[in-house]
Amino acid sequence: MAATLRLGYWAAQEQYDPQRLLQYAVRAEVVGFDMIVTSDHFHPWGDTGGQAGFSWIWLASAAEKTRKVEVGTAVTTPMFRYHPALVAQAFATLDNLYPGRIFVTLGTGHAMNEIPLGFKWPGFEEKIGRLQEALEIIQKLWKGDFVTYEGKYYQLNRAKLYTKPKTSIPVYLATSNERVARIAGQFCDGILTNPRGLERFRKIVSAMDKAATRVGRDPSKMSKSMEFKVAYDIDYNRALKSAMFWATTAIPREKREHVWDPRELEALVGPEEEKKIKESWLITTDSDDIIKRLGEFLKMGFDRVYIHSASPIEERFLNLLGREILPWMREYYESLFRPVRTVAVE
Secondary structure (H helix, E strand, O other), X not given: OOOOOEEEEEEOOOOOOHHHHHHHHXXXXXXXXXXXXXXXXXXXXXXOOOOOOOHHHHHHXXXXXXXXXXXXXXXEOOOOOOOHHHHHHHHHHHHHHOOOOEEEEEOOOOHHXXXXXXXXXXXXXXHHHHHHHHHHHHHHHXXXXXXXXXXXXOEEEEEOOOOOOOOOOOXXXXXXXXXXXXXXXXXOOEEEOOOOOHHHHHHHHHHHHXXXXXXXXXXXXXXXXXXXXXXXXXXXXXXXXXXXXHHHHHOOHHHHOOOOOHHHHHHOOOHHHHHHHXXXXXXXXXXXHHHHHHHHHHHHOOOEEEEEEOOOOXXXXXXXXXXXXXXXXXXXXHHHHOOOOOOOOO
C-alpha cells in the first residue's frame, strides 16, 4: 500500500498579503485540505502587485488560526540569509508550539532572495555542498546537546537548541536532480519534485530510494510531493490573465539566476514565457479538466499534492475544490492503491 494521500493548499506569499493568505488558509482547512504549504521568499517574482511576507511568522499565525492542518514551507533555503542553525531553531519552536503539525521543505533556492542582502550567488557544486551541510546541522541540533560542527561552509562552536521540537519534524528536499534526490534518501522524509514525465520521475524516485536503502532506511516511507499549478474561472481569458502573474517563473533558470530585481524580471517576460505558462499551468473553465490532470499525477505515485491556485476568485475555487475535487482525489487514490483481495478456492 502506498503512503496515505495528503492534500495541501499552496499559500503564495508572493501574490497575496499575509492577512488575505490567512483567510485562504482558514478556508482551505474548512473545505478539507490536510496541509497548508507556503512559499519562503525575500523578493517576489514580480514587482507589480508583488508581496513577500515573512513566512515563518505567517506559519505561526496560520497554525494558531487553524485546528489540525499541517503547516510548512516550500521552499526554505538554509544557505545565506538563513543560517542552518536558525532554521533549526525556528522550526523547533514552531513544533514546540504546534506539535506534530510542522514540516519544512528545503532547497537551494533562488538568487533573487539572497543577492539583495549582499551575498554572492554560488555555482551548483557549492549550493549542493551547503545544502547537505545544512541538513546535517539542522538534524544534529534537533536531536543533540551541545554541537560542534566543522564543515567546509558552516561551523558550529558548542551550539545548543534549548527549545527542542516536541515531535520528529518531517523534512523534504525540493529537487528535479538525481544527486539531490540521493541526499534526500540519506537525510530526509521525501522530495518535492516536478511531474516532468513518468520516466524522469522514476529516475529521481529511484535515486532517492536506493540512497535510503544504503543507509538502512525504508524507501516505502519516503514521500513524493508535487506542486499542481492551476487557474480556474468560468471565463477562460480571466483565468489566463490571472495565471500570467507567474510569467516570470517561466524565465529560463540560466537567465534568471543572474537577476534579483523583480522589476528586471518583469522586463524579461516575452512570448516564450507566456507560452510556457500556458503549458505548465492548467488554465481551465472546467472542473473535469482538473480531475483528469490530477488523476494522471496520482497514477505516477505522488502522495502529497500541493494545489497552487492563481484563480481570479480564490474563495469560489476553494469551495469547488472542497465540493468536487478533494473528495474525488481521495477516492481515486484509494482505488489505485487498494490491495487486491484474493479468494481461496476450495
